[in-house]
Amino acid sequence: MKQVKVEIITIGDEILIGQIVDTNSAWMGAELSKAGFDVVQITSVHDEAMPIQSALKAALGRADVVLVTGGIGPTKDDVTKRTLCDFFHTRLVHSEAVLQNIQRLYTHRRDVLNDLTRAQAMVPESATIIQNTVGTAPITWFDCKGGQVVVSMPGVPYEMRQAMNAEVIPRLQKKFDAPALLHKTLLVTGYPESALALKMADWEAALPANLHVAYLPNYSIIRLRLTGTGDDMLALDFAMNQQIDQLKALLGTAVVCDEDITVAEWLGRLLKSRGLTLATAESCTGGNIAHLITQVPGSSEYFKGTVVSYANEVKTGVLGVRVGDLERDGAVSQPVVEQMAQGVRRLLRTDWAVATSGIMGPGGGTPDKPVGTVWMAVCSADRLISRPYHVNHHREQNIERASQLALLMLRELM
Amino acid sequence: MKQVKVEIITIGDEILIGQIVDTNSAWMGAELSKAGFDVVQITSVHDEAMPIQSALKAALGRADVVLVTGGIGPTKDDVTKRTLCDFFHTRLVHSEAVLQNIQRLYTHRRDVLNDLTRAQAMVPESATIIQNTVGTAPITWFDCKGGQVVVSMPGVPYEMRQAMNAEVIPRLQKKFDAPALLHKTLLVTGYPESALALKMADWEAALPANLHVAYLPNYSIIRLRLTGTGDDMLALDFAMNQQIDQLKALLGTAVVCDEDITVAEWLGRLLKSRGLTLATAESCTGGNIAHLITQVPGSSEYFKGTVVSYANEVKTGVLGVRVGDLERDGAVSQPVVEQMAQGVRRLLRTDWAVATSGIMGPGGGTPDKPVGTVWMAVCSADRLISRPYHVNHHREQNIERASQLALLMLRELM
Numbered sequence: 001m002k003q004v005k006v007e008i009i010t011i012g013d014e015i016l017i018g019q020i021v022d023t024n025s026a027w028m029g030a031e032l033s034k035a036g037f038d039v040v041q042i043t044s045v046h047d048e049a050m051p052i053q054s055a056l057k058a059a060l061g062r063a064d065v066v067l068v069t070g071g072i073g074p075t076k077d078d079v080t081k082r083t084l085c086d087f088f089h090t091r092l093v094h095s096e097a098v099l100q101n102i103q104r105l106y107t108h109r110r111d112v113l114n115d116l117t118r119a120q121a122m123v124p125e126s127a128t129i130i131q132n133t134v135g136t137a138p139i140t141w142f143d144c145k146g147g148q149v150v151v152s153m154p155g156v157p158y159e160m161r162q163a164m165n166a167e168v169i170p171r172l173q174k175k176f177d178a179p180a181l182l183h184k185t186l187l188v189t190g191y192p193e194s195a196l197a198l199k200m201a202d203w204e205a206a207l208p209a210n211l212h213v214a215y216l217p218n219y220s221i222i223r224l225r226l227t228g229t230g231d232d233m234l235a236l237d238f239a240m241n242q243q244i245d246q247l248k249a250l251l252g253t254a255v256v257c258d259e260d261i262t263v264a265e266w267l268g269r270l271l272k273s274r275g276l277t278l279a280t281a282e283s284c285t286g287g288n289i290a291h292l293i294t295q296v297p298g299s300s301e302y303f304k305g306t307v308v309s310y311a312n313e314v315k316t317g318v319l320g321v322r323v324g325d326l327e328r329d330g331a332v333s334q335p336v337v338e339q340m341a342q343g344v345r346r347l348l349r350t351d352w353a354v355a356t357s358g359i360m361g362p363g364g365g366t367p368d369k370p371v372g373t374v375w376m377a378v379c380s381a382d383r384l385i386s387r388p389y390h391v392n393h394h395r396e397q398n399i400e401r402a403s404q405l406a407l408l409m410l411r412e413l414m
Numbered sequence: 415m416k417q418v419k420v421e422i423i424t425i426g427d428e429i430l431i432g433q434i435v436d437t438n439s440a441w442m443g444a445e446l447s448k449a450g451f452d453v454v455q456i457t458s459v460h461d462e463a464m465p466i467q468s469a470l471k472a473a474l475g476r477a478d479v480v481l482v483t484g485g486i487g488p489t490k491d492d493v494t495k496r497t498l499c500d501f502f503h504t505r506l507v508h509s510e511a512v513l514q515n516i517q518r519l520y521t522h523r524r525d526v527l528n529d530l531t532r533a534q535a536m537v538p539e540s541a542t543i544i545q546n547t548v549g550t551a552p553i554t555w556f557d558c559k560g561g562q563v564v565v566s567m568p569g570v571p572y573e574m575r576q577a578m579n580a581e582v583i584p585r586l587q588k589k590f591d592a593p594a595l596l597h598k599t600l601l602v603t604g605y606p607e608s609a610l611a612l613k614m615a616d617w618e619a620a621l622p623a624n625l626h627v628a629y630l631p632n633y634s635i636i637r638l639r640l641t642g643t644g645d646d647m648l649a650l651d652f653a654m655n656q657q658i659d660q661l662k663a664l665l666g667t668a669v670v671c672d673e674d675i676t677v678a679e680w681l682g683r684l685l686k687s688r689g690l691t692l693a694t695a696e697s698c699t700g701g702n703i704a705h706l707i708t709q710v711p712g713s714s715e716y717f718k719g720t721v722v723s724y725a726n727e728v729k730t731g732v733l734g735v736r737v738g739d740l741e742r743d744g745a746v747s748q749p750v751v752e753q754m755a756q757g758v759r760r761l762l763r764t765d766w767a768v769a770t771s772g773i774m775g776p777g778g779g780t781p782d783k784p785v786g787t788v789w790m791a792v793c794s795a796d797r798l799i800s801r802p803y804h805v806n807h808h809r810e811q812n813i814e815r816a817s818q819l820a821l822l823m824l825r826e827l828m
Contacts, residue, residue, distance in 0.1 A: 013628055014637075014639070016447075016453040017444060017639075018440040018442065019444070019630055019637065021435055022439070022440065022456075025458075026432040026435040026436065029429070029431050030432030033430075033432065039430040040459070040460060040465065041430070041458065041459050041460075041465065042430060042436075042457070043456070044455065046454060055455075073608075073629070114612055156631075157811065193487060194530045197530055198528055214427055217570075223433060225433065227427070280701075280722075282701075286704050287701030287702065287703070287720050289701070290700050290705075290722045291705045294699075294724065295810055297775070297776055297809055298777065299724070300725070303700075304724055304728055305722045305725055305728040307719065307720070307732075308694075308719045310713070310718055310719045310720075311714070311719055313718075317761075318732075347732060348728055361711070362711055394572060394575070395709070399708070
């Protein structure tokens with residue numbers, strides 16, 4: 001069976017000049033892959049008719065489905081709608097259904113409708129209109145001769161996501177009968193990429209032709225992604241699970257888990273299944289560990305809270321770090337980070353705690369403790385483990401890497 | 415003078431299937447724009463020879479410079495290097511200089527060189543090789559007939575950034591004499607996009623042809639970006655500043671600031687210039703406000719810390735919220751959030767404090783307090799302001815939006 005090829009076109013100067021990061025395409029790629037579609041290209045172009053038209057033409061030369069996001073807001077810099085009309089030789093007509101949807105939204109928001117917003121009820125005549133239940137710009141679906149499909153969606157992330165999940169993906173699945181395409185992921189820690197590849201060389205060489213593996217390093221985690229294609233979903237799933245089992249046996253405790261989830265999600269499931277609670281005491285990570293943990297729905301069941309002790313007097317006054325130790329060894333030291341972990345565990349009355357103290361840069365380094373030095377500690381009622389790490393990039397990466405290392409270090413309390 | 419057009423090609427299935435977000439291209443787009451280059455397209459393709467070759471060919475049909483990232487790691491899924499050799503009709507040869515660079519890195523990391531990594535010293539014969547000072551994969555620069563340039567760089571973010579800043583952008587500026595291209599940004603709050611556009615309609619209609627404005631809404635902030643092109647940088651800068659001044663007069667206090675920085679950076683500068691300190695007490699935002707604040711270098715000068723009080727006993731036990739109020743009004747209520755703000759301000763001894771308590775979803779809503787309800791409070795020595803907000807999307811967006819609103823609410827203490 002033929003793979004159904006999908007391309008994504010993202011419209012907006014803000015992506016090209018780097019004012020925003022294109023998270024929409026990543027989300028769409030993930031959802032489309034899960035639904036069995038093969039995303040073959042993502043293209044970002046200017047908010048102008050010419051580049052939009054040529055991107056559309058090129059995409060229709062390669063793909064079965066072209067999904068366009070962005071460029072349909074009410075303001076003047078948005079030209080997608082007019083360009084689509086030209087491309088499909090159609091014109092804008094008034095849609096009473098879209099206007100009613102907009103009026104419903106405005107009534108709900110207790111807001112007054114203006115002319116710019118009212119104009120969003122003008123839609124391409126030849127397109128199928130799909131209502132946007134959470135925003136004013138409708139979704140337009142064009143069926144091309146030859147069976148290809150072009151769909152234009154808003155660029156506002158939650159509007160796009162809502163439209164994709166509720167309408168676009170189900171309709172595409174109905175129209176195209178996609179062959180089996182599966183991805184399976186292992187989260188692995190403790191190996192640099194090339195060392196892991198050597199360790200896995202024999203296993204990889206023996207993979208059947210319809211399976212292949214990719215290495216996705218990200219901070220202290222490598223995501224190993226096994227992708228398989230085939231005609232029968234159940235047979236493919238079985239074959240891939242066999243390979244995954246071999247790989248798990250080969251890599252042992254380096255495997256954190258066999259799902260494509262975040263380390264915070266994995267940790268959350270572990271804590272929940274054991275009925276344990278967690279607290280964090282963060283200096284250099286500045287609340288990011290707590291943020292990663294609380295992004296997970298339901299985290300309030302196992303996460304009690306955090307003390308971000310950026311200032312030394314918070315380390316001593318709130319967390320109970322001994323002033324003498326802090327003065328003698330400095331904030332980035334083993335005794336301080338151990339007392340931070342124990343202090344927050346006592347203060348918030350949790351089973352486990354983790355603490356970080358380090359120098360994230362760009363300033364603050366010394367010859368003894370250069371930028372990137374981080375002390376971390378984890379503790380439970382009867383265990384206390386602490387260790388220095390060295391992360392050495394830019395501030396934002398250092399914070400992210402240190403946060404991931406802290407979450408991984410909690411594995412050692414198991 | 416002609417704009418110098420740049421295209422970015424990102425290689426890797428992980429972007430297409432949404433396993434990672436393409437932050438590299440956003441960073442490159444921002445740096446290239448600042449350096450006066452016009453980024454006209456960003457394309458992401460599979461790790462396979464055919465799509466890479468056709469993306470390269472298409473890009474060279476439009477742009478002066480094509481920057482390729484990714485696909486040059488040591489593992490088997492990376493085919494970019496071989497594909498570039500085929501595309502430019504050249505072959506791989508051993509580079510002693512690259513090998514020495516790799517050996518230097520490995521000695522520094524106290525790691526042992528393996529064959530996969532050693533193979534990274536094989537480079538395309540016809541390319542100019544630029545050393546990667548922070549990683550093993552070198553940068554390759556191809557000069558095409560007709561003066562176009564193709565540069566291949568690693569996809570690892572800090573390696574790519576280092577190469578771009580130290581080598582690629584300076585060499586491109588030397589080779590191409592780009593005309594003036596400027597972006598100026600205002601951060602505006604308090605308007606929906608269409609209302610802001612109506613307010614600005616006359617100003618926008620009177621803009622000269624070489625200037626245009628774009629609206630970039632993101633949570634509670636709209637970034638207004640004015641872009642201008644011209645032959646003379648000083649004259650363009652002067653003309654754009656005049657327009658920006660008019661716009662500031664028109665929008666008044668809705669303008670947060672006239673730089674393209676984050677709200678946390680803006681707030682940090684304000685606190686620093688006034689010698690004030692800040693603490694946060696976060697329930698529903700789970701440490702994200704602290705994370706946004708501490709991402710800013712130097713934030714330890716004004717930020718003392720945070721108590722994330724996910725559990726009610728942390729609200730009462732650590733922050734001093736009265737048990738009676740919590741039981742009567744619930745955690746998401748005016749008295750609780752006010753006592754959280756005052757409690758953390760007292761505990762961490764700061765000038766200002768901000769507190770949040772809300773229901774971020776997907777679970778936890780009630781008819782009285784549906785998902786998206788957030789109470790926020792800010793306080794100083796002599797002021798206390800509190801207010802309910804409604805954010806109503808998905809969990810991650812709700813956390814982000816509530817965090818931005820909290821940072822903006824601190825403006826009211828000014």
